[in-house]
Amino acid sequence: MDLSSVALAPKVLLHDHLDGGLRPATVLELAHEVGYSELPADDADGLARWFRESADSGSLVRYLETFTHTVAVMQTAPALAxxxxxxxxxxxxxxxxxxxxxxxPEQHLTTGLSLDEVVEAVLRGFDEGAAEAADAGRRIEVRCLVTAMRHAARSREIAELAVRFRDRGVVGFDIAGAEAGYPPSRHLDAFEYMRANNAPFTIHAGEAFGLPSIHEAISFCGTDRLGHGVRVIDDITLPAGTDLAAHQFAGAELGVIANYVRDKRIPLELCPSSNVQTGAVSSIAEHPFNVLARLRFRVTVNTDNRLMSDTSMSKEFITLHNQFGYGWADFERFTVNAMKSAFVHFDERLALIDDVIKPGYAVLIG
Incomplete structure (x- = not known):
């Protein structure tokens, strides 16, 4: 299994940040256009290296600091598109x-754009990219989640934005940012608004802060998915002497939270490379992805921030293959997990599973 073959596999991505996935050359060009002179490198290779090395700090707070530069060049409608x-x-x-x-959207207002104008520009860009990909023989459907920053006080306003654009490409709501000191329950008004309007949402939880944030996201806020959720492993006890490399976890004891997450099929938006970079886990070898997958949690594979982690979905698949020995059948399961967990309507999910994902993996599995 190599990158070229993995690139052929149909994939579903639920957790990826727009401002964390820019091409380095685009960052440079946009910075030149808007007169932003604070970039730490003046060539694409050097800039890519700086983002990757800066994100490898093992701290979520330090990791988030790299977004200063990408957000700075995403302040006009043409740049966003x-x-x-x-x-x-x-x-x-x-x-x-x-x-x-x-x-x-609240981070892209410095040149006078309204929240609606910001979302319109991004949706226009997604449509243009999907159309161009289709012309080249590549099918992709892109939808948007609007995110509120958990340290700010605009979450209700952003939730209203999500509902306002719900039939125009926005499929849900999210909160993100540093977890410590900013529990999801601070934004109950926004989550109650989403529920009142029968609109789905996900919450960044269980990355840097652990089980308490997962408990709040589920029990108090009613999240539909967990953004990361990797620390649910803290509520699972493996028998003494368990060999993680053996992939056998019989006798694992699940606590109340872990059982609830698994029983309710709450999707985990796991981001292996990013989880190591932010210090949520110590290494890929120690990542609980395999334990959670083999215990039949609804795990999904995601990139989080492709620029900062120098990654792609194919690279994440290869990493999991090399570490845990997964094959095509496993990746089909993870991909179907993700499609089942998407925020588009059931008939759209089913069509992609039956017409695109399963046929694509049938060819690879042989």
Whole structure:
């Protein structure tokens, strides 16, 4: 299994940040256009290397600091549309057939754009990129999640934005940012608004802060998915002497939260490379993805921030293959998990599973 073969596999991406997936060359060009002079490198290779090395700090707070530069060059409608268009093209070229891309509209207002204008520009870019990919023989459907920053106080306003654009490409709502000190329950008003309008949402939880944030996201806020959720492993006890490399976890004891997450089939938006970079886990070898997958949690594979992690869906698949020995049948299961968990309507999910995902893996499995 190599990158070229994995790139052929149909993939579904639920957790990817628009401002974390720019092409380095685009960052440079947009910075030149808007007169932004704070970039730490003046060539694409050097800039890519800086983002990757800076994100490898093991700290979520340090990791988030790298977004200062990408957000700075995404403050005009043309820039937002370009970044969105290139995002759709890059994902399509990597075999992604469905993606939900998230971003925080409130961070793109410095040149006078309204929240609606920001979302309109991004959706226009996604449509243009998907159309261009289709012309090249690559099918992709891209939808948007609008994100509120958990340290700010605009979450209700952003939730209203999500509902306002629900039939125009926005399929859900999210909160993101540093977890410590900013529990999801601070934004109950936004989540209650989403529920009142029968609109789905996900919450960044269980990445840096652990089980308490997962408990709040589920029990108090009623989240439909867990953004990361990797620390649910803290509520699972493996028998003494369990060999993680043996892939056998019989006798595992699940606590109340872990049982609830598994029983309710709450999707986990796991991002292996990013989880290591932010210090949520110590290494890929220690990542609980395999334990959770083999215990039949609804795990999904995601990139989080392709620029910062120097990754793609294909690279994440290869990483999991090399570490845990997964094959095509496993990746089909993870992909179907993700499509089942998408925020589009049931008939759209089913059509992609039956007409695109399963036939694509049937060819690979042979």
């Amino acid at each position: 370009r970044v969105a268009r290139e995002c759709a093209l890059d994902l399509a070229n990597d075999g992604v057939v469905y993606a939900e891309i998230r971003f925080a």
